[in-house]
Amino acid sequence: MGFELYVFIASSAVLLAIGLYGLMVKRNMVKLVMSLEIMLSAATLNFVNFASHRIVGMIDPLAHVFAIIAISVEACVIGVALTFIINVYRHYKTLDIRKVKRLRW
Amino acid sequence: MLLLIYPMLILSVFGILTPVISRLAERLSLKNIGGAWAFFGFLIALIADIRLINPLRREGVLLFTIGSSAKPPIAGFLAVDWLGYFFSLLFITLGLISSLYSLDYMSHDNGLEAYYSLLLLMVAGMVGLAFAGDFITFYVFWEIMSLTSYCLVGFRKHKWEAIEAGFKYLVMSATGTTIVLFSLSLIYGITGTLSFAHIAASLLKAPPSPLLSMIFILLIIGFCVKTAAVPFHFWLPDAHQVAPSSISAMLSGVVTKTGIYALIRTLYLIFSLSTVNFTLLFAVLSVLTMTVGNVLALLQKDVKRLLAYSTIGHMGYILLALSLGTVNGLTGGILHVFNHAIMKGLAFLCIGAIIYVTGSRNIDDLIGVGRRMPITSITFAISLLSLSGVPFFNGFISKYLIFTAALEAKAYLLTVIGLLNSGLSVVYYLRLIQLLMLRKPSGKIAKVKEAPIFILIPLIVMAFLCILFGVWPEPVYKFAREAAIAAYSKVQYILAVTKV
Numbered sequence: 138m139g140f141e142l143y144v145f146i147a148s149s150a151v152l153l154a155i156g157l158y159g160l161m162v163k164r165n166m167v168k169l170v171m172s173l174e175i176m177l178s179a180a181t182l183n184f185v186n187f188a189s190h191r192i193v194g195m196i197d198p199l200a201h202v203f204a205i206i207a208i209s210v211e212a213c214v215i216g217v218a219l220t221f222i223i224n225v226y227r228h229y230k231t232l233d234i235r236k237v238k239r240l241r242w
Numbered sequence: 243m244l245l246l247i248y249p250m251l252i253l254s255v256f257g258i259l260t261p262v263i264s265r266l267a268e269r270l271s272l273k274n275i276g277g278a279w280a281f282f283g284f285l286i287a288l289i290a291d292i293r294l295i296n297p298l299r300r301e302g303v304l305l306f307t308i309g310s311s312a313k314p315p316i317a318g319f320l321a322v323d324w325l326g327y328f329f330s331l332l333f334i335t336l337g338l339i340s341s342l343y344s345l346d347y348m349s350h351d352n353g354l355e356a357y358y359s360l361l362l363l364m365v366a367g368m369v370g371l372a373f374a375g376d377f378i379t380f381y382v383f384w385e386i387m388s389l390t391s392y393c394l395v396g397f398r399k400h401k402w403e404a405i406e407a408g409f410k411y412l413v414m415s416a417t418g419t420t421i422v423l424f425s426l427s428l429i430y431g432i433t434g435t436l437s438f439a440h441i442a443a444s445l446l447k448a449p450p451s452p453l454l455s456m457i458f459i460l461l462i463i464g465f466c467v468k469t470a471a472v473p474f475h476f477w478l479p480d481a482h483q484v485a486p487s488s489i490s491a492m493l494s495g496v497v498t499k500t501g502i503y504a505l506i507r508t509l510y511l512i513f514s515l516s517t518v519n520f521t522l523l524f525a526v527l528s529v530l531t532m533t534v535g536n537v538l539a540l541l542q543k544d545v546k547r548l549l550a551y552s553t554i555g556h557m558g559y560i561l562l563a564l565s566l567g568t569v570n571g572l573t574g575g576i577l578h579v580f581n582h583a584i585m586k587g588l589a590f591l592c593i594g595a596i597i598y599v600t601g602s603r604n605i606d607d608l609i610g611v612g613r614r615m616p617i618t619s620i621t622f623a624i625s626l627l628s629l630s631g632v633p634f635f636n637g638f639i640s641k642y643l644i645f646t647a648a649l650e651a652k653a654y655l656l657t658v659i660g661l662l663n664s665g666l667s668v669v670y671y672l673r674l675i676q677l678l679m680l681r682k683p684s685g686k687i688a689k690v691k692e693a694p695i696f697i698l699i700p701l702i703v704m705a706f707l708c709i710l711f712g713v714w715p716e717p718v719y720k721f722a723r724e725a726a727i728a729a730y731s732k733v734q735y736i737l738a739v740t741k742v
Binding site (some may be wrong): 138145147151156160166169170176177179180181183184189191197199200202203206208210211213214217218220222224225228229237238240 | 279287291317363377378381382388389392393398399402403406407408409412413416417420421423424426427428431435436484572584
């Protein structure tokens with residue numbers, strides 16, 4: 138029981154690290170949004186994991202509800218982000234985040 | 243308490259119905275109905291919010307749960323104390339002023355039905371997060387506010403700058419929210435609940451531990467993105483610069499303040515000085531924030547960008563007040579939240595009026611414009627004097643309270659740095675007054691006329707408030723004190739929520 142819990146915590150930490158790495162390193166805007174989504178899945182995995190391991194033999198519905206809400210809310214964020222990306226492409230003709238920096242100082 | 247959901251409910255219903263009403267009015271070829279509808283919605287929501295004051299005075303903390311079976315630790319619920327109430331009143335008031343201002347200011351833009359709808363829903367989100375009693379409710383309303391504010395920053399999507407700033411804001415803010423969510427999952431793992439009061443109760447006697455410190459740091463990082471504390475401030479100047487001025491006023495006046503609200507809740511309710519010693523961390527954060535904000539503001543050529551950096555500087559003063567860990571410091575901080583919302587909102591609205599008439603944001607193009615626009619320039623001067631902390635304006639009162647509280651807490655170095663920063667900020671405020679109002683206008687500027695009436699009414703009202711709360715700060719000071727005491731006395735809050 139305890140071992141599974143730690144395996145899942147470790148994998149969610151790895152997911153968070155992958156997401157942060159992607160946000161810092163990737164140049165393509167769509168990949169940035171994908172990294173955001175990976176970070177979110179780290180948090181939801183943690184919620185589901187703790188919900189099933191906190192009390193033996195019982196699954197806490199509260200955390201599952203929160204996980205579902207978080208996933209659906211994040212879908213809206215992704216939608217808005219993609220509309221921004223489409224508009225960025227219209228104005229700049231590129232999706233490279235390093236070329237989208239005309240605003241300075 | 244069914245009364246609790248009315249402000250949010252009214253704002254959301256009005257927000258959802260705005261496109262329908264606007265389309266109907268378009269068929270009947272009536273103008274500005276959407277704006278009037280939004281203004282009406284804010285007015286009713288404000289009345290509904292004010293009606294909460296008597297029950298709140300009786301009970302201290304108001305609770306709202308859905309049904310009788312869903313009790314606080316299991317389900318989402320609302321819990322309002324004086325702190326949340328103070329912030330909600332501020333949010334709705336500024337929304338009201340901003341919607342009135344938008345009637346004329348936004349009249350040349352397309353897609354106004356979406357604009358007013360987003361504005362109403364943004365304020366509904368902010369009121370909801372101030373009323374939330376647990377992290378599920380808080381997170382949902384936080385995201386409503388964030389999503390609508392991304393759309394409003396990128397509202398003029400035919401301009402490249404709006405899109406660029408909006409995307410930057412979205413990525414930074416969404417990353418912050420995701421980090422908050424991750425730390426919430428850890429909090430859930432160690433306490434088994436997401437309600438503020440129950441988390442606080444189970445962490446009440448907790449000894450300091452590395453896991454708690456990590457959770458604390460993650461939460462602080464997430465909320466500091468919204469607050470624009472310095473390592474996380476990059477979105478703020480861009481977003482404030484390119485958004486429509488009514489939205490810049492909202493962003494600077496209240497959206498950044500939601501981060502402050504979340505920080506107060508984190509520092510003083512969920513954690514405490516005995517669990518995590520945050521004094522030094524926040525002192526460093528506040529010094530960085532105000533220094534970077536004020537120094538970079540000196541270098542700006544764009545008026546709105548200058549004001550945006552000055553917002554970062556003012557966030558530094560508020561973080562300084564939070565770092566002290568005393569009731570007096572918290573009172574100063576909360577009062578500065580209120581005063582800064584009014585005076586910086588006024589400053590952005592004045593700049594909006596000038597941009598509306600001249601079409602330029604560059605300081606060099608605007609020399610002497612104040613002579614042609616007497617009302618706007620007088621109100622703008624009032625807001626700038628207020629921001630720089632001249633006595634008899636409201637900014638002075640709260641800065642004075644913050645610095646005396648810092649002296650009381652024996653944070654001498656912090657006080658000196660804060661005062662130096664405040665002195666430095668006077669330079670660019672006075673430079674703005676000198677360039678925009680005292681010089682002689684020339685060329686195109688010499689022909690401009692005063693802004694239309696619906697732009698001037700909000701300016702006059704807010705300038706009046708700036709002076710009123712500068713010479714008569716009693717009522718709002720008492721209110722802020724009440725909010726600070728409510729934030730500081732966490733045991734009462736825990737008892738009031740957990741007994742149900």
